Amino acid sequence: MKQVTIKTLFIVLSLIASNPCIAETDEEKGLAIATEADRRDTGFKDSIANMTMELKNKQGQTSVRNVRVKTLEVEGDGDKGLSIFDTPKDIKGTASLTYSHALQPDEQWLYLPALKRVKRISSKNKSGPFMGSEFAYEDISSQEIEKYTYKFIKEETINGIECFVVERYPAYKHSGYTRQLAWINKQEYRPERIIFYDRKNTLLKTLNYSGYKQYLGKYWRAETMHMVNHQTGKSTLLTWHEYVFQTGLTDKDFNRNSLKRAK
Amino acid sequence: MKKNLLLALAFVLPTTQAAEWSGNFAVQNRYFLHDPLTQNAEQHNNYVSISAEPEFYHSWDDDRQSLTFTPYARIDQYDNERSHGDIRELNWQRVFDGWELKAGISKVFWGVTESQHLVDIINQTDSVENIDGEDKLGQPMVNALYEHDLGTLSLFVLPGFRERTFADIEGRPRSYPVVDTNQVLYESSDEDNHIDYALRWFQILGDWEIGLSWFNGTSREPVFMPGTNNGQAILIPYYPQMTQTGLDVQMTTEAWLWKLELIARDWTTIDSQTQLLTAEDYLALTTGFEYTFVGVFESDADLGLVMEYLYDDRGDETTGFFDNDIMTGLRLALNDEQSSEALLGIILDVDNQENLVSLEASRRLNNNWKLELEIRSFHHIKLQSRLAGFKNDDFIQLDLAYYF
Numbered sequence: 290m291k292q293v294t295i296k297t298l299f300i301v302l303s304l305i306a307s308n309p310c311i312a313e314t315d316e317e318k319g320l321a322i323a324t325e326a327d328r329r330d331t332g333f334k335d336s337i338a339n340m341t342m343e344l345k346n347k348q349g350q351t352s353v354r355n356v357r358v359k360t361l362e363v364e365g366d367g368d369k370g371l372s373i374f375d376t377p378k379d380i381k382g383t384a385s386l387t388y389s390h391a392l393q394p395d396e397q398w399l400y401l402p403a404l405k406r407v408k409r410i411s412s413k414n415k416s417g418p419f420m421g422s423e424f425a426y427e428d429i430s431s432q433e434i435e436k437y438t439y440k441f442i443k444e445e446t447i448n449g450i451e452c453f454v455v456e457r458y459p460a461y462k463h464s465g466y467t468r469q470l471a472w473i474n475k476q477e478y479r480p481e482r483i484i485f486y487d488r489k490n491t492l493l494k495t496l497n498y499s500g501y502k503q504y505l506g507k508y509w510r511a512e513t514m515h516m517v518n519h520q521t522g523k524s525t526l527l528t529w530h531e532y533v534f535q536t537g538l539t540d541k542d543f544n545r546n547s548l549k550r551a552k
Numbered sequence: 553m554k555k556n557l558l559l560a561l562a563f564v565l566p567t568t569q570a571a572e573w574s575g576n577f578a579v580q581n582r583y584f585l586h587d588p589l590t591q592n593a594e595q596h597n598n599y600v601s602i603s604a605e606p607e608f609y610h611s612w613d614d615d616r617q618s619l620t621f622t623p624y625a626r627i628d629q630y631d632n633e634r635s636h637g638d639i640r641e642l643n644w645q646r647v648f649d650g651w652e653l654k655a656g657i658s659k660v661f662w663g664v665t666e667s668q669h670l671v672d673i674i675n676q677t678d679s680v681e682n683i684d685g686e687d688k689l690g691q692p693m694v695n696a697l698y699e700h701d702l703g704t705l706s707l708f709v710l711p712g713f714r715e716r717t718f719a720d721i722e723g724r725p726r727s728y729p730v731v732d733t734n735q736v737l738y739e740s741s742d743e744d745n746h747i748d749y750a751l752r753w754f755q756i757l758g759d760w761e762i763g764l765s766w767f768n769g770t771s772r773e774p775v776f777m778p779g780t781n782n783g784q785a786i787l788i789p790y791y792p793q794m795t796q797t798g799l800d801v802q803m804t805t806e807a808w809l810w811k812l813e814l815i816a817r818d819w820t821t822i823d824s825q826t827q828l829l830t831a832e833d834y835l836a837l838t839t840g841f842e843y844t845f846v847g848v849f850e851s852d853a854d855l856g857l858v859m860e861y862l863y864d865d866r867g868d869e870t871t872g873f874f875d876n877d878i879m880t881g882l883r884l885a886l887n888d889e890q891s892s893e894a895l896l897g898i899i900l901d902v903d904n905q906e907n908l909v910s911l912e913a914s915r916r917l918n919n920n921w922k923l924e925l926e927i928r929s930f931h932h933i934k935l936q937s938r939l940a941g942f943k944n945d946d947f948i949q950l951d952l953a954y955y956f
Binding site for chain 2: 344346352353376377378379380381382394396404405406407409410411412413414416417418420421462463465541544545546550552
């Protein structure tokens with residue numbers, strides 16, 4: 290009897306430990322999932338990668354953009370990013386530097402190689418298209434927990450992957466969305482799909498992640514991100530190549546002078 | 553010397569992998585809407601020109617060292633001065649931990665405003681390219697830059713002076729009478745070999761960015777003396793020595809950019825009454841804002857409103873174009889696949905209503921081709937004004953460029 294009680298207690302305890310939804314609201318569970326996803330992606334320090342974007346219009350005509358992206362992890366704040374554009378050829382050598390923040394406005398600079406001019410620019414345009422693609426600036430910027438409030442919706446299996454479905458609501462200003470529905474891999478806490486609803490709460494876009502690879506035995510990065518705009522019929526296929534982590538980048542590689550040198 | 557460097561580049565090219573060429577070729581057509589001011593038979597109404605600006609860039613030593621070579625050339629149908637070549641860049645750069653060294657011909661930009669660039673002083677203006685002053689000639693320099701918590705300090709030693717370019721007798725727009733660059737005069741006995749010095753401190757303090765600069769040497773802006781060439785009236789450019797201190801500030805919030813450029817210059821100019829060289833101190837400034845409306849007309853487009861006030865304490869005695877003027881601009885960016893953009897601007901003289909209207913628009917055609925349109929027109933221009941030369945020179949310009 291005594292043994293049974295201890296056993297029962299053990300089962301109850303382990304149930305509590307393994308299932309965070311006990312005595313938890315859907316909002317708390319949503320936040321807990323986002324927090325765990327953030328915890329698992331912390332500590333990568335820095336990364337360098339090449340990005341190719343293929344833009345496709347309704348008629349199926351395509352155009353390509355190539356960007357080299359350097360990222361510096363900033364603990365307790367948004368990351369720093371330096372992007373260098375290689376194509377289209379008329380903007381080759383143009384570079385942008387962003388200090389992203391969770392709720393404060395980002396700080397952003399643009400380098401124009403023809404004029405050798407660095408411009409500090411307005412960071413209000415979060416909802417605008419990135420290089421004419423279906424990705425908005427807010428879709429590709431550093432994802433911080435504080436940027437959204439969350440609500441756990443359900444669990445669902447998509448493409449054979451068990452996921453948490455979490456709804457998130459932008460807490461930062463000037464977002465183009467009322468809400469996003471995110472499918473988070475239950476095993477790895479990485480996004481598999483995000484559906485975006487515009488300011489009128491109408492279905493706008495679907496983003497599917499695929500070709501996940503693990504780096505440094507810990508950090509998952511999707512090789513392709515496919516965004517389809519349901520309202521315009523346009524789509525963008527974003528492909529990441531040659532990811533390198535912990536290359537030794539520091540703050541000095543992410544300032545105005547390094548932006549001016551970026552080639 | 554230049555030949556040897558070119559030869560060296562030719563050897564470097566096939567053997568290195570990080571070496572790369574990029575750049576553009578362009579064809580331009582400029583159409584003037586009215587006949588020339590003086591009904592001058594030498595000038596024309598339509599000018600075709602072609603240009604090339606290739607760039608060679610090679611880096612090594614983990615990108616800590618690099619070599620950049622950017623030659624430039626334009627061939628104009630009629631204007632022999634606009635047909636010209638230049639080395640925009642030919643320099644070696646070395647990056648150390650916290651500081652940088654650059655030696656060779658290079659281009660530097662300082663400042664924040666859009667309507668004019670008072671603080672930007674290192675490079676000479678290539679004014680035959682365009683009257684907006686945005687095109688610059690390459691400047692020989694040795695530049696050391698040091699990064700510190702208290703700001704970035706940049707030191708320049710500038711050997712060798714570049715003369716400003718001016719349109720030939722067949723060119724448009726141009727001054728009346730034409731500038732004769734063969735008769736150029738200098739205050740310094742070193743003429744174009746005078747060594748100039750410059751210093752700049754720059755710091756970012758949250759939303760504020762502040763630059764302080766100092767320059768001592770040959771003025772990039774000439775003053776003009778009346779002269780003759782074979783009995784014809786001409787203008788002789790005279791380059792005085794000068795000291796200029798500059799301040800540039802920008803304050804950035806989400807949608808607002810607040811800007812200020814201020815200069816104090818101490819130089820020699822020509823007194824308009826006596827026509828004699830006279831020492832002069834003056835202040836000039838440009839200040840204003842840019843506000844961006846995001847996602848206008850239910851679209852992805854951004855609309856920016858730019859307003860700047862241009863002031864020069866010499867008033868009508870200014871050697872520049874603006875002394876008490878207001879610039880109003882509208883910048884439209886469609887944020888589409890073709891990066892379609894347009895900037896409409898008006899600079900209005902508050903005192904005499906003289907005004908300059910300009911429209912610059914561009915659109916990418918595909919990965920390699922780009923189309924650019926520029927329209928400039930001049931209104932209420934007085935015959936005795938410094939802008940008199942532009943009176944009949946409203947033009948429409950189309951550039952088709954191939955980028956590689």
